[in-house]
Amino acid sequence: MRTMDKVLVTGGAGFIGSHLVDLLLEAPGRRVTVLDRLSHGGSLANLERHQDDERFTFVRGDVTDASAVAEQVAVVDAVVHAAAESHVDRSIDDPRAFFDTNVAGTQVVLEAVRAHDRRMLMLSTDEVYGPGEPGGGLFSEDHPVAPRSPYAASKAAADLMCQAYVTTYGVDVTVVRATNAFGPRQIERVVPTFAINAVRGKPVPVYGDGTQRREFLFVRDWVRAAVTVLELGRPGVLYNIGDGHELANGELAHRIVELAGADRSLITSVPDRPGHDFRYGVTAHRVRDLGWKPEVPFDEGLALTVAWYADHVDWLFAAHEVDVVTTPRAAEAAP
Numbered sequence: 001m002r003t004m005d006k007v008l009v010t011g012g013a014g015f016i017g018s019h020l021v022d023l024l025l026e027a028p029g030r031r032v033t034v035l036d037r038l039s040h041g042g043s044l045a046n047l048e049r050h051q052d053d054e055r056f057t058f059v060r061g062d063v064t065d066a067s068a069v070a071e072q073v074a075v076v077d078a079v080v081h082a083a084a085e086s087h088v089d090r091s092i093d094d095p096r097a098f099f100d101t102n103v104a105g106t107q108v109v110l111e112a113v114r115a116h117d118r119r120m121l122m123l124s125t126d127e128v129y130g131p132g133e134p135g136g137g138l139f140s141e142d143h144p145v146a147p148r149s150p151y152a153a154s155k156a157a158a159d160l161m162c163q164a165y166v167t168t169y170g171v172d173v174t175v176v177r178a179t180n181a182f183g184p185r186q187i188e189r190v191v192p193t194f195a196i197n198a199v200r201g202k203p204v205p206v207y208g209d210g211t212q213r214r215e216f217l218f219v220r221d222w223v224r225a226a227v228t229v230l231e232l233g234r235p236g237v238l239y240n241i242g243d244g245h246e247l248a249n250g251e252l253a254h255r256i257v258e259l260a261g262a263d264r265s266l267i268t269s270v271p272d273r274p275g276h277d278f279r280y281g282v283t284a285h286r287v288r289d290l291g292w293k294p295e296v297p298f299d300e301g302l303a304l305t306v307a308w309y310a311d312h313v314d315w316l317f318a319a320h321e322v323d324v325v326t327t328p329r330a331a332e333a334a335p
């Protein structure tokens with residue numbers, strides 16, 4: 001197993017990043033540094049449980065800043081690159097920001113990792129594979145990429161750059177393409193949008209007819225899979241993180257409203273967004289072969305998550321420097 005005594009997590013103040021920090025710091029003696037610019041998804045409040053831990057360091061900075069990135073990479077054993085713009089609706093309205101962070105930022109991190117000969121894990125998404133068929137199977141790691149949103153295209157470009165750095169420069173980097181994570185502290189995705197609105201008694205917006213299907217994996221299992229690949233994964237080998245629970249968005253809305261004790265009349269159909277992929281779903285054979293398997297059943301994780309939002313809605317809005325979006329992308333803004 002590789003040495004992982006000191007780990008840098010880019011984007012570590014975000015939803016996925018902060019849960020990764022939680023897990024990484026469970027290892028005795030490990031030190032974790034977070035580099036985050038605290039943009040839409042990042043908040044120091046997500047890391048407040050570690051503020052008095054001498055093994056934890058927070059650095060405010062941008063992954064597009066080469067000197068800031070290099071300074072932090074030089075003093076760690078490994079990098080988990082979680083920093084990304086990741087909200088599909090935002091990518092439709094402002095694609096440039098996604099390519100600046102997700103593509104240019106990834107190249108900056110790769111250069112620092114190359115210069116200092118460090119291990120790197122790149123966190124990507126199953127959305128790079130494009131839309132799955134209504135009755136089709138799951139995407140394996142060998143499936144070609146076919147992104148349809150600016151967000152997915154930017155992540156696909158970053159993935160391919162990682163592969164190029166392995167082949168061209170021999171960089172020790174591995175990419176995971178993961179299904180949807182859900183759990184406490186998340187904002188601006190379907191589960192938090194439904195949950196926040198349901199517990200506040202506001203309309204729960206479902207795109208189109210609600211038949212689009214998504215796979216969901218509780219965040220604790222998601223980050224366990226990622227750390228497993230960080231420690232045991234091979235450079236240049238793609239690893240899907242899947243084996244979540246698949247259901248339609250409309251069904252998800254009904255389950256969340258019920259868990260929140262809200263009225264079903266809150267569920268509202270809104271105009272669909274452009275290029276809305278019908279379905280995603282990925283295999284998880286490779287990461288299972290490394291010894292990982294999911295532990296939190298979907299129903300248990302969803303109940304825990306909705307209860308967390310019910311207890312933390314005010315905390316969540318106070319925690320972020322930018323507005324927490326709980327409404328769908330405006331139909332009139334569509335191209």
